[in-house]
Amino acid sequence: MKDSLNNMKYIEKNKLVELIKELKKDYILIAPVKLKNFVLFRELKENEEPYLDFLNSRNSPKEFFFPQTENIVEFEGIIDKRVSKLEDIKNKKRIILGMRPCDIKSILILDKLFINEDYVDNYYKRLRDNTLIFGFGCNKPRTTCFCTSFESGPFFKEGSDGFITAIGDKFIIEGITEGGKKLIEKLENADKDMVKAKGEIEKNANDTVPSSVKVEKIPEKLREMFEHPIWEEISERCLGCGVCTYLCPTCHCFDIQDEVINERGRRVKNWDSCMFPIFTLHGSGHQPREFRYQRMRQRIMHKFNYYEENFGVIACCGCGRCITQCPVNIDVREIISSIKNVKLTISNEK
Amino acid sequence: MLKSLLEYLGLEKGRLQLAWLSSAEAERFVKIAKETIELVRKLGPAKKLVKKKFATERHRKTQKNNEK
Amino acid sequence: MEKIEKKIREIAGKLLKDEKVKLVIGFENGTLPMKARPTFIKIQENVEKLVWNSLCENNLAVYIPFYRQLMDKGDKIGVIAKGCDARSLVLHFQENVAKREQIVIIAIPCDGMLDRRKIEKEVFPNEITELSENGDTIVIKGKEFEKTFKKTDFLCDDCNTCTHRKPVLYDELVESSTKESEKSGDYGKIKEFESKEQDKRWKLFTDEVSRCIRCYACRNACPSCYCKECFVDCTNPQWIGTTIDEKTDLELFQIIRTFHTAGRCVNCGSCTRACPMDIDISLLVNKLSIDAKRLFDYETGLDIEGKPVLNKYSEDDSNEGFFE
Numbered sequence: 001m002k003d004s005l006n007n008m009k010y011i012e013k014n015k016l017v018e019l020i021k022e023l024k025k026d027y028i029l030i031a032p033v034k035l036k037n038f039v040l041f042r043e044l045k046e047n048e049e050p051y052l053d054f055l056n057s058r059n060s061p062k063e064f065f066f067p068q069t070e071n072i073v074e075f076e077g078i079i080d081k082r083v084s085k086l087e088d089i090k091n092k093k094r095i096i097l098g099m100r101p102c103d104i105k106s107i108l109i110l111d112k113l114f115i116n117e118d119y120v121d122n123y124y125k126r127l128r129d130n131t132l133i134f135g136f137g138c139n140k141p142r143t144t145c146f147c148t149s150f151e152s153g154p155f156f157k158e159g160s161d162g163f164i165t166a167i168g169d170k171f172i173i174e175g176i177t178e179g180g181k182k183l184i185e186k187l188e189n190a191d192k193d194m195v196k197a198k199g200e201i202e203k204n205a206n207d208t209v210p211s212s213v214k215v216e217k218i219p220e221k222l223r224e225m226f227e228h229p230i231w232e233e234i235s236e237r238c239l240g241c242g243v244c245t246y247l248c249p250t251c252h253c254f255d256i257q258d259e260v261i262n263e264r265g266r267r268v269k270n271w272d273s274c275m276f277p278i279f280t281l282h283g284s285g286h287q288p289r290e291f292r293y294q295r296m297r298q299r300i301m302h303k304f305n306y307y308e309e310n311f312g313v314i315a316c317c318g319c320g321r322c323i324t325q326c327p328v329n330i331d332v333r334e335i336i337s338s339i340k341n342v343k344l345t346i347s348n349e350k
Numbered sequence: 351m352l353k354s355l356l357e358y359l360g361l362e363k364g365r366l367q368l369a370w371l372s373s374a375e376a377e378r379f380v381k382i383a384k385e386t387i388e389l390v391r392k393l394g395p396a397k398k399l400v401k402k403k404f405a406t407e408r409h410r411k412t413q414k415n416n417e418k
Numbered sequence: 419m420e421k422i423e424k425k426i427r428e429i430a431g432k433l434l435k436d437e438k439v440k441l442v443i444g445f446e447n448g449t450l451p452m453k454a455r456p457t458f459i460k461i462q463e464n465v466e467k468l469v470w471n472s473l474c475e476n477n478l479a480v481y482i483p484f485y486r487q488l489m490d491k492g493d494k495i496g497v498i499a500k501g502c503d504a505r506s507l508v509l510h511f512q513e514n515v516a517k518r519e520q521i522v523i524i525a526i527p528c529d530g531m532l533d534r535r536k537i538e539k540e541v542f543p544n545e546i547t548e549l550s551e552n553g554d555t556i557v558i559k560g561k562e563f564e565k566t567f568k569k570t571d572f573l574c575d576d577c578n579t580c581t582h583r584k585p586v587l588y589d590e591l592v593e594s595s596t597k598e599s600e601k602s603g604d605y606g607k608i609k610e611f612e613s614k615e616q617d618k619r620w621k622l623f624t625d626e627v628s629r630c631i632r633c634y635a636c637r638n639a640c641p642s643c644y645c646k647e648c649f650v651d652c653t654n655p656q657w658i659g660t661t662i663d664e665k666t667d668l669e670l671f672q673i674i675r676t677f678h679t680a681g682r683c684v685n686c687g688s689c690t691r692a693c694p695m696d697i698d699i700s701l702l703v704n705k706l707s708i709d710a711k712r713l714f715d716y717e718t719g720l721d722i723e724g725k726p727v728l729n730k731y732s733e734d735d736s737n738e739g740f741f742e
Binding site: 035036037038039040053054055058059068069140142143144236237239240241242243245246247255257259268270273276277278292323324325327328329331333334 | 448449450451453455456457458476480481484535538539542543544545547561629631632633634635637638639647651653659660661662663688691692694695696
Binding site for chain 3: 363
């Protein structure tokens with residue numbers, strides 16, 4: 001067993017609340033919270049308890065690194081004396097507790113875009129640097145989960161600072177990075193049986209993920225399919241709302257707007273969605289993606305072709321949110337398999 | 351219907367005022383304007399459906415005063 | 419159910435075979451256990467895909483505006499319509515989205531559709547992997563459970579209060595034993611909300627919409643929301659802020675969008691079902707329908723010759739809310 005025993009700690013499930021209280025003194029805690037009959041990741045309010053008996057959250061935790069609304073600059077003053085200042089980014093350290101491996105994978109995917117050799121997005125990076133992620137192994141993947149198709153899995157640990165596994169009435173917490181290890185230092189060491197039980201769960205975990213898609217060669221094939229009739233077919237039932245892209249943990253398009261009221265204003269970054277009719281609408285009124293099929297093509301192409309060409313990974317982590325929440329049940333797994341089934345004719349291949 | 355909807359959602363009764371008026375009804379206009387001013391004075395500054403995050407300094411001050 | 423399904427396929431097949439319509443919009447089985455999804459049948463062989471069950475929740479009239487070009491060419495569209503879909507189509511005819519002769523309405527009296535979320539709540543947090551229905555009984559299965567429910571206990575709120583389960587207008591009618599809902603027009607939820615104190619109501623409303631992520635699924639799933647440019651997308655002038663940290667903009671979005679459907683909403687519940695954040699939008703739209711009935715004795719989408727209630731004026735119209 002390569003996991004050193006010293007890094008394996010445990011805590012009784014019912015003691016977690018106390019631990020969180022302790023951590024809250026120094027950190028902002030972000031964790032899943034139960035609302036009505038679904039679970040959302042959010043900053044824990046006072047006396048709010050995390051809900052860890054969940055399959056996955058409705059929203060994707062990407063919003064804590066790439067917020068839906070983020071101030072770039074705030075300014076104040078009358079027109080000729082305009083003062084600009086960068087918004088003070090909260091420097092308080094944060095912990096995200098209970099993030100599922102698919103969502104952590106998505107952050108690794110986003111890192112390639114926001115922090116790379118050519119360009120570093122400081123807003124993203126600061127939030128990234130300030131945050132410790134405690135991943136949470138999936139004992140019960142959903143039928144719509146297909147994380148194993150993207151070099152990830154229900155116990156994928158890359159990107160986590162610590163990793164939680166639920167066994168019976170205990171959480172086994174494994175310290176991975178220095179920061180993660182330090183945080184759980186004071187917890188009791190897990191014994192051999194616990195570590196063994198944990199190993200057992202992890203060993204067969206990948207087989208518990210019920211669905212998978214074969215994405216090999218999809219990026220290359222898509223390159224030849226820009227003008228294929230399949231786009232009209234798969235987008236016919238699309239309503240053009242932003243559910244798939246706004247819940248998606250890897251979608252990252254944004255729009256910049258200025259908001260000015262009297263003498264105060266701000267420049268603000270908002271999420272945008274390729275599904276919307278005003279996405280990439282030119283100032284001239286020209287819309288290069290006028291029809292639903294063009295917008296659907298953009299979504300699939302961006303995830304499975306452009307992103308792969310630019311950054312070497314497919315921008316999908318198999319969380320299944322777009323499948324379960326789409327109002328008309330558009331299923332990305334089906335789209336991939338129908339792309340796979342397309343027989344390219346000479347004309348399509350140029 | 352709009353008035354009914356807003357009041358149903360919890361906006362103060364009377365915050366939204368509607369009147370049918372023609373440009374020929376100067377006296378009626380004055381009367382309604384006066385009545386409206388009186389009604390709004392009674393209600394005080396609006397707290398609902400007001401941009402809070404991004405209020406101007408002046409507005410913030412009035413908001414603070416109201417809270418006191 | 420099976421009988422209805424067979425009949426639908428028969429009618430759709432015949433329409434396509436005789437080239438009466440270019441396309442039939444109906445429902446097929448989806449990839450999720452709790453959802454049937456819209457499907458677009460263009461050749462007769464594919465009619466076998468069409469299904470009918472208690473999961474056919476979408477209002478199919480929402481697709482009509484997408485087919486204007488097709489209709490302008492003289493082609494017709496067949497639509498499988500529940501009571502609410504048919505009323506939305508009537509609204510479309512009133513507002514010239516389509517002409518009556520361009521649509522073939524295949525009407526199915528509806529017994530109400532299941533509310534996925536009410537069922538999910540029963541077994542939360544477990545996942546439901548299978549759902550089967552037999553008459554009034556619903557059986558759901560998951561990895562470690564199996565439960566039986568009475569269908570009528572788990573209908574969508576809007577299906578319970580539905581006033582016209584039998585389509586008001588049709589070309590082909592699939593007969594069924596449907597009865598109008600017992601709770602028809604009984605908006606208990608709204609009355610309960612109304613009975614609360616003003617500030618309590620405001621808090622409930624603002625808490626509910628504070629979850630809004632502005633994905634606009636409510637707008638896009640709504641058959642009455644077909645503006646070419648929505649007020650939220652308009653940048654010149656910009657009617658409304660675009661952020662989500664300014665909660666007032668979220669409140670305004672919900673109020674303005676729903677008010678745009680005042681007297682045009684058929685209370686199909688599509689907006690509420692589409693919302694990924696489970697915001698109860700029916701709290702707003704039901705109120706508007708109650709008021710349309712109370713003030714103008716009007717219900718949306720019943721009379722193809724008529725006009726939406728706020729589009730017409732009569733001297734005896736109610737002046738409620740105006741200065742004397």
